[in-house]
Amino acid sequence: MTVAPKGKKAKLTAYEKKKRRDEFNERNQIEGKFGQAKQGYGLNNIKAKLSDTSHSWIATILFITNLVKFAELNNFQF
Numbered sequence: 001m002t003v004a005p006k007g008k009k010a011k012l013t014a015y016e017k018k019k020r021r022d023e024f025n026e027r028n029q030i031e032g033k034f035g036q037a038k039q040g041y042g043l044n045n046i047k048a049k050l051s052d053t054s055h056s057w058i059a060t061i062l063f064i065t066n067l068v069k070f071a072e073l074n075n076f077q078f
Contacts, residue, residue: 037065 012020037043041061048054070076 033065033069037061041065 034043041064043058043061046054046057048057
């Protein structure tokens with residue numbers, strides 16, 4: 001078992017900093033889409049009695065969220 005030494009942390013290279021920033025930005029976008037699904041599409045308000053029905057509602061909401069994102073990226077107009 002190895003333990004990280006106490007004291008100063010090792011400095012990151014420019015590549016490592018960029019990689020961390022890019023990962024953080026990607027995670028931010030994904031969490032933002034979940035927030036949109038919860039607020040805009042009612043992901044928090046699913047009140048189905050059966051587990052299968054709940055899973056279907058969740059899958060449908062995530063599908064619609066992905067469809068809207070796809071439409072935005074490809075400049076579709078509704």
